[in-house]
Amino acid sequence: MQLTTSAAEVVSSAIKMAGHFFFSAFGQTPPLLPLVQDPRSATPLISKVYDIVKGDTTKPDETKHPKMPSTPPLITGEMSNADTEKAAHYWTQFNVQMNYYNMQLADFNCKLSAWTDGNSQAMGIFNRALDIGIWDQVKDMTAAATWTWLGDHYAKSSITELLEHFRYIKDYWFA
Secondary structure, eight states: OOOOOOHHHHHHHHHHHHHHHHHHHTTOOOOSSOSSOOGGGTHHHHHHHHHHHHTSSOOOOGGGSOOOOOOOOOOOTTSOHHHHHHHHHHHHHHHHHHHHHHHHHHHHHHHHHHHHHHHHHHHHHHHHHSOHHHHHHHTTSOHHHHHHHHHHHHOOOOHHHHHHHHHHHHHHHHO
16 A cells, blocks of 8 residues: 655644644634645745735836837928938837837836736735724835834834843843
8 A cells, every 4th residue: 555645735634633632622623624725825926925015026116117219200202312311211210219119118017017916916915914994004005115014013022022031131140
């Protein structure tokens, strides 16, 4: 008999058994949902959102939006041959510049779209995770600004942590 159990299944079943033991030890019924879900399902979402929340991926700067080249003069039948050749040369340069502009514009729009998509997903996660009162305060921010704001307002040491540190210092230095 050959066992074909993956390491993830072993860990998942061990955690489920530990969870059932924990709940039964305290006289509670175990949860109906599994304690461990497939980690592959959340990986693309987390990897896309992580850099945006962390602030590594930022919104493309609007001042770096590519500028469209200026249009050369139109070639008309009233132009002399020298002017027509000069205008044709300008139009050739214009076509080359337009191709380059279109490539830059596509790249800029791709970066902006990727950032907007990731920021929207991150803000959606915050929307589901935060209380409505907190969400109303951060819903107009970007994901990175929201994360910083949450850290500034809620990542503070509690009084019990401070007392524990004081007790450690007192016992260590005055013992």
